[in-house]
Amino acid sequence: MQPVAYNDSEFLDSDEARPLRILAEYLEPLRRFQAQNVQDTVVFFGSARISSRERADSELDGLMRRLAGSAAPESEQHLALGRKAVEWSRYYEEARELAKLLTEWSLGLGSANHRFVVTSGGGPGIMEAANRGAQEAGGKTIGLNIKLPFEQGPNPYITDGLHFEFHYFFMRKFWFAYMAKALVIFPGGFGTLDEMFEILTLMQTEKLAKQIQIVLYGAEYWDRILDLQPMLEWGAISKADLQLLQRADTPQQAFEVLKAHLVKYHLEPTTVADLKTPAIAKTND
Numbered sequence: 001m002q003p004v005a006y007n008d009s010e011f012l013d014s015d016e017a018r019p020l021r022i023l024a025e026y027l028e029p030l031r032r033f034q035a036q037n038v039q040d041t042v043v044f045f046g047s048a049r050i051s052s053r054e055r056a057d058s059e060l061d062g063l064m065r066r067l068a069g070s071a072a073p074e075s076e077q078h079l080a081l082g083r084k085a086v087e088w089s090r091y092y093e094e095a096r097e098l099a100k101l102l103t104e105w106s107l108g109l110g111s112a113n114h115r116f117v118v119t120s121g122g123g124p125g126i127m128e129a130a131n132r133g134a135q136e137a138g139g140k141t142i143g144l145n146i147k148l149p150f151e152q153g154p155n156p157y158i159t160d161g162l163h164f165e166f167h168y169f170f171m172r173k174f175w176f177a178y179m180a181k182a183l184v185i186f187p188g189g190f191g192t193l194d195e196m197f198e199i200l201t202l203m204q205t206e207k208l209a210k211q212i213q214i215v216l217y218g219a220e221y222w223d224r225i226l227d228l229q230p231m232l233e234w235g236a237i238s239k240a241d242l243q244l245l246q247r248a249d250t251p252q253q254a255f256e257v258l259k260a261h262l263v264k265y266h267l268e269p270t271t272v273a274d275l276k277t278p279a280i281a282k283t284n285d
Helices: 015-035 053-066 073-107 126-136 169-178 190-204 219-225 229-233 251-266 272-276
Strands: 041-045 117-120 141-146 163-166 180-185 213-217 245-248
Touching: 015 163, 015 169, 041 073, 041 126, 041 190, 053 073, 073 117, 073 126, 073 213, 073 251, 117 126, 126 141, 141 169, 163 169, 169 180, 169 190, 180 190, 180 251, 190 213, 213 251, 245 251
Parallel strands: 041 117, 041 180, 117 141, 141 163, 180 213, 213 245
Antiparallel strands: none
């Protein structure tokens, strides 16, 4: 017996049904956000390759034991990478601490809805650190994962019911932007830069009707990677565009920047509509 169209898996997986799959990646997350009274988010971006300090130390210790006595040039290269991983692990621990500070503060707001919920891409590295810190503070935390052929499984710190799996990158990016009131950009690679510049472009072109704060975390890394001054000198961006990014080097410093922005633009005053409409953010359609 032929199934009805909405139960026909062959049809739902077909090219013709692509609009339905796209719509599902809007409606299904929306339903869950509303069910859990999630009003808005603060998004953490950063490398999936950054480990916790505990794991980085353990892996370096194991590497040193395996390579003990070896004089091969590649051995020293491996050790250098292991030491760099330990150095880089500070960003995992600082993302974890910042997420904890932000969540503890948001839980004390007394809102009927869950405000400024820490959100990540749901995977390892900085994403795991952010979800972990929020969970340790006792708050909800969101993971917007993407199905890829080589990575990434969800980390274990995402709140039950708030782990999402996306097929379409653009729908995942939509949910990053749609509910965000602020972004924190930790050291990362192409994916981190892609996500950051997408939001910057939406802000620059006034496609976002809300005020979003972007915090660029880690001057030691970003000052070498991201020098926007030549773009200003060539006239590709304006001086005001440089103000879209605020920099921070400690969890407490980043937290103060975030708190000042969130209080000024998203808590004073809190409108009746804000309290009654979880998971709905206005955009310039």
